[in-house]
Amino acid sequence: MIINKNTDEVVISLRNLTKRFRNFTAVSNVSLDIKKGEIVGFLGPNGAGKTTTMKMIARLLIPEEGEIWIRGNGVLQLLTGRNQDYLLDEVGFLIENPAFYKHMTPRQILSYFAELKGYPKQKISSRVKEVVEMMGLSEWIDKKLGTFSKGMRQKIGIVSAIVHDPAIIVLDEPQTGLDPKARKEVRDFLKNLKSQGKTIFLSSHLLYEVGEIADRIGIIYHGRLIAFDTVENLEQLAQKSVLHLELYSLPDNIDQKIVQLANIVESLTGLDNVSHSVTYNYDLKVFEVLFNGNPKNQLEVFKALAKSEIDIIGCSVPRTNLLEDLYLNYISQDEEFRANQQNIPSNIVKMEDMTN
Amino acid sequence: MVTKQIESNGLEITKSRTGLKRSAIQIKATIIFEWRRNLKNLIIMLCVATAIYVLTLVINLIQEYRTGESPEDLVDYIKSFLFMIDFLILIIAAAFGGSIIAEDYHSQTGNLVFPKITKARLLTGRVIARYLYSALTVIFFYLLVIITTLIKYGSVSELVWVSMVWSLLYTFLVLSFVVFFSSFMKSTSATLITSILFILMVFNLANMILMFTGVEIEPFFILTYYASIITQSFAMPTTRFAEFSMGFNGEHGPTFMSWITPSIEGAIIGMLIYSALLLIAAYFFFRRRQQKQ
Numbered sequence: 254m255i256i257n258k259n260t261d262e263v264v265i266s267l268r269n270l271t272k273r274f275r276n277f278t279a280v281s282n283v284s285l286d287i288k289k290g291e292i293v294g295f296l297g298p299n300g301a302g303k304t305t306t307m308k309m310i311a312r313l314l315i316p317e318e319g320e321i322w323i324r325g326n327g328v329l330q331l332l333t334g335r336n337q338d339y340l341l342d343e344v345g346f347l348i349e350n351p352a353f354y355k356h357m358t359p360r361q362i363l364s365y366f367a368e369l370k371g372y373p374k375q376k377i378s379s380r381v382k383e384v385v386e387m388m389g390l391s392e393w394i395d396k397k398l399g400t401f402s403k404g405m406r407q408k409i410g411i412v413s414a415i416v417h418d419p420a421i422i423v424l425d426e427p428q429t430g431l432d433p434k435a436r437k438e439v440r441d442f443l444k445n446l447k448s449q450g451k452t453i454f455l456s457s458h459l460l461y462e463v464g465e466i467a468d469r470i471g472i473i474y475h476g477r478l479i480a481f482d483t484v485e486n487l488e489q490l491a492q493k494s495v496l497h498l499e500l501y502s503l504p505d506n507i508d509q510k511i512v513q514l515a516n517i518v519e520s521l522t523g524l525d526n527v528s529h530s531v532t533y534n535y536d537l538k539v540f541e542v543l544f545n546g547n548p549k550n551q552l553e554v555f556k557a558l559a560k561s562e563i564d565i566i567g568c569s570v571p572r573t574n575l576l577e578d579l580y581l582n583y584i585s586q587d588e589e590f591r592a593n594q595q596n597i598p599s600n601i602v603k604m605e606d607m608t609n
Numbered sequence: 610m611v612t613k614q615i616e617s618n619g620l621e622i623t624k625s626r627t628g629l630k631r632s633a634i635q636i637k638a639t640i641i642f643e644w645r646r647n648l649k650n651l652i653i654m655l656c657v658a659t660a661i662y663v664l665t666l667v668i669n670l671i672q673e674y675r676t677g678e679s680p681e682d683l684v685d686y687i688k689s690f691l692f693m694i695d696f697l698i699l700i701i702a703a704a705f706g707g708s709i710i711a712e713d714y715h716s717q718t719g720n721l722v723f724p725k726i727t728k729a730r731l732l733t734g735r736v737i738a739r740y741l742y743s744a745l746t747v748i749f750f751y752l753l754v755i756i757t758t759l760i761k762y763g764s765v766s767e768l769v770w771v772s773m774v775w776s777l778l779y780t781f782l783v784l785s786f787v788v789f790f791s792s793f794m795k796s797t798s799a800t801l802i803t804s805i806l807f808i809l810m811v812f813n814l815a816n817m818i819l820m821f822t823g824v825e826i827e828p829f830f831i832l833t834y835y836a837s838i839i840t841q842s843f844a845m846p847t848t849r850f851a852e853f854s855m856g857f858n859g860e861h862g863p864t865f866m867s868w869i870t871p872s873i874e875g876a877i878i879g880m881l882i883y884s885a886l887l888l889i890a891a892y893f894f895f896r897r898r899q900q901k902q
Contacts, residue, residue, distance in 0.1 A: 311724040313724060346725075352717040352720065356646065361642070366721075368635075369639075369725045370725055371631070371634075410721065413721055
């Protein structure tokens with residue numbers, strides 16, 4: 254057995270993980286460390302490699318290259334076929350949409366899963382009741398799963414990942430298909446798990462859901478991890494952030510107001526090559542000011558707006574929009590990088606090779 | 610190898626969490642879960658077995674009414690109930706084995722199950738659970754036949770138990786065949802239809818081709834060939850093949866050879882090897898198969 258005692262806080266470490274399906278590389282050289290007690294969001298469009306990465310952690314797929322290290326018994330250990338039994342007992346998985354055997358009840362199916370994952374047999378009954386109650390589905394514990402709504406099935410799916418009380422929880426798109434109320438419940442549930450000291454690795458394409466709860470975010474695109482850091486650090490790296498300005502009343506001429514705001518703030522945003530630093534968001538009914546993410550520039554913009562005669566009644570830096578912006582920004586950077594790479598003559602060393 | 614650790618913050622690594630003991634715990638949990646899950650199926654299959662029993666009983670009664678006499682030999686009477694046993698076994702095996710692998714891919718239930726147990730253990734647990742239910746149904750049918758014989762004749766031939774053992778072995782073979790189909794077919798219903806059609810048509814067709822082409826090789830590879838020993842075991846023929854000629858207008862035509870039953874040794878070894886190959890192939894297909902995204 255290979256053990257690594259140097260990385261105390263890391264509970265999952267992916268090192269140069271690569272998975273190919275014939276000629277298609279689904280995951281390419283992905284490396285990331287997940288620390289104890291944090292929520293890590295894994296963002297990417299459909300087909301980016303999120304599920305493949307999670308399946309490799311679950312050993313449902315075996316990587317062609319790279320290693321997966323998981324903390325078991327207090328020590329980071331290389332995941333292999335020999336130790337997967339007890340090492341993966343430390344991890345709870347929800348991979349893709351959970352579908353259940355329709356004629357079974359949550360009590361039956363969760364008891365089975367708990368037993369499979371080595372939870373003490375005498376405690377299974379009380380544990381199953383406890384986790385079902387945590388999701389507010391106590392009344393449904395003995396009802397057939399075939400009668401459940403999609404949202405309820407999704408909740409039972411999440412519960413199935415934690416029924417054996419794992420230290421690490423890996424959730425693949427847990428909020429897909431849920432209504433806003435259920436999404437909030439799941440969000441609160443995940444926050445609650447975090448407060449219990451659980452580590453959560455969460456994939457989603459719902460940026461808002463991830464932005465609300467994640468401590469760090471990884472962005473995967475075309476199988477490559479193109480960014481992995483806290484939202485704040487990503488923002489600084491991208492040199493891009495956005496301010497929402499809410500006015501006392503909606504102006505009759507929005508375009509005119511945009512020009513007016515732009516004249517006040519454009520020189521203070523720290524962005525040189527941006528043609529439209531001020532825009533209007535018709536959905537949220539707010540004006541958006543794009544700036545470089547530097548708090549100093551943010552302050553300058555605030556001061557200038559305060560001096561002006563514009564009736565601003567609200568000002569915020571929304572994480573969601575920001576995240577969406579960052580996400581698209583990183584993806585477009587990656588697209589540009591890939592396009593440039595294709596145009597580079599083969600005798601010139603590629604940037605990726607240089608960084609390696 | 611059980612790993613000993615010095616530092617321990619989480620769950621202790623014990624023998625119950627690794628190796629063979631862990632396999633046994635997971636397989637046992639799977640068997641119990643599968644029994645619960647297939648209880649409805651079992652009840653339906655017991656009803657099907659009862660229906661086939663009632664059907665043969667009615668046919669026997671009609672025959673007795675028409676001829677005015679019942680079979681003198683109780684073995685003949687028992688055999689009259691077993692003329693549909695291979696069909697019953699096929700229905701039972703298809704019902705219990707059809708969904709064994711295909712269902713997890715078709716209804717996407719595998720997303721939840723596969724990360725929690727290795728496919729080898731899952732398949733082992735499921736095959737054991739479903740075979741035991743299949744065997745229970747076959748034994749139930751034999752018990753109905755034995756009780757009826759006891760009521761009618763006051764005793765029962767010991768050979769009926771031998772026949773039952775052959776039926777149980779053949780059930781395992783047919784179940785393995787259905788499991789094999791389930792490992793690569795898209796859905797449970799596709800598995801059911803294909804495996805039933807294969808057994809009812811393709812094997813019989815292959816048997817006929819062998820017969821008419823004059824190939825003398827014993828057809829151990831034809832799955833349905835093993836079913837014949839269930840009834841033939843009451844009086845194993847000294848010559849295990851029959852020769853017959855087919856001619857028109859009273860003229861002698863060419864002679865053909867047809868195998869009646871495998872030998873006891875041949876049947877045991879053949880069925881066990883056949884089942885093992887099918888289950889190993891099923892496992893490899895299952896292991897390689899991926900959930901559709």
